[in-house]
Amino acid sequence: MTAGRDRFERIALEHLARAVAADELGVGVTDVSATVRDESGALAVRLATPIAVSSLRSLRSAGAGGVQPLAERLTEAGAQVRARLGSLTGLEVARVDLRATGAVISERRVR
Amino acid sequence: MSRVESRIVRRETHSPRTVAAACVAIVLVVAVAWLAVEGILHLLGMRPLLFSPRAQLTALAAAPSAGTPLLVAVAAIAGVVGVVLVALAVLPGRRPRRVLRGERAVVVADDEMLASALARRASRAAAVSPDAVTVSLGRRTGVVRIAPVSGMRVNRDEVRIAVAEEFDRAHSTGSMRFSILVSPTGKVGS
Numbered sequence: 001m002t003a004g005r006d007r008f009e010r011i012a013l014e015h016l017a018r019a020v021a022a023d024e025l026g027v028g029v030t031d032v033s034a035t036v037r038d039e040s041g042a043l044a045v046r047l048a049t050p051i052a053v054s055s056l057r058s059l060r061s062a063g064a065g066g067v068q069p070l071a072e073r074l075t076e077a078g079a080q081v082r083a084r085l086g087s088l089t090g091l092e093v094a095r096v097d098l099r100a101t102g103a104v105i106s107e108r109r110v111r
Numbered sequence: 112m113s114r115v116e117s118r119i120v121r122r123e124t125h126s127p128r129t130v131a132a133a134c135v136a137i138v139l140v141v142a143v144a145w146l147a148v149e150g151i152l153h154l155l156g157m158r159p160l161l162f163s164p165r166a167q168l169t170a171l172a173a174a175p176s177a178g179t180p181l182l183v184a185v186a187a188i189a190g191v192v193g194v195v196l197v198a199l200a201v202l203p204g205r206r207p208r209r210v211l212r213g214e215r216a217v218v219v220a221d222d223e224m225l226a227s228a229l230a231r232r233a234s235r236a237a238a239v240s241p242d243a244v245t246v247s248l249g250r251r252t253g254v255v256r257i258a259p260v261s262g263m264r265v266n267r268d269e270v271r272i273a274v275a276e277e278f279d280r281a282h283s284t285g286s287m288r289f290s291i292l293v294s295p296t297g298k299v300g301s
Contacts, residue, residue, distance in 0.1 A: 091262025
């Protein structure tokens with residue numbers, strides 16, 4: 001018999017989801033918004049977040065070969081967020097819905 | 112268990128029918144006393160209280176021609192009263208209590224108290240908050256309803272075992288079968 005019971009409040013789960021998503025997509029935590037709700041006994045996370053992209057200038061210099069399509073990146077990030085949330089909290093995360101709301105140019109500015 | 116003890120247990124676990132019995136007795140006593148008084152007054156040649164015996168009998172004989180609504184109303188009321196009294200007499204009238212085996216004393220426990228103990232144990236076994244569990248006890252079966260925490264599956268067999276163990280610890284006479292109902296939707300962060 002354990003001494004107590006641990007639980008994650010909804011707001012904590014949402015903050016965690018925001019932090020993980022921000023880390024995955026390379027944006028600030030405050031740019032991401034998250035809602036967590038129940039889906040038949042498991043967690044369902046909905047994220048609205050901008051996504052970090054390289055600037056077109058740097059793309060031109062890098063060539064078209066090494067760039068991952070955005071949709072693919074979103075799918076991958078969703079799966080990553082799901083796995084990391086699950087392993088961090090120990091809860092079952094049924095789904096992570098990602099909605100890209102904008103782009104953040106992530107290349108370092110010219111000084 | 113001695114005779115006194117089993118009598119006490121019976122009194123504690125069954126609803127008393129004293130009120131109904133007393134009401135019926137009072138009504139009968141009043142009716143019979145009134146009839147007797149009317150008879151005596153008639154014999155003594157004095158004025159009747161309400162109706163003389165002769166007037167009573169004629170009123171009784173004229174009852175079938177009293178008009179349908181009145182007859183139906185009287186029949187319905189009499190029927191309801193009769194059914195209620197028969198039910199009170201025949202039904203066991205068990206209260207939601209049960210006997211626990213004690214060593215030196217007779218112990219009768221409210222089902223409510225037992226259910227709350229079971230709910231606390233079930234909430235610990237299922238790792239949910241105590242508010243998320245409700246237990247209702249029948250005589251031979253109990254139902255444990257659990258609203259799970261989102262993302263945490265409740266192991267129903269574990270809960271069943273824990274609840275049965277807790278019930279056994281109460282040393283109740285008689286056995287119970289528990290069914291564990293886990294709500295399909297969980298609550299986030301509860």
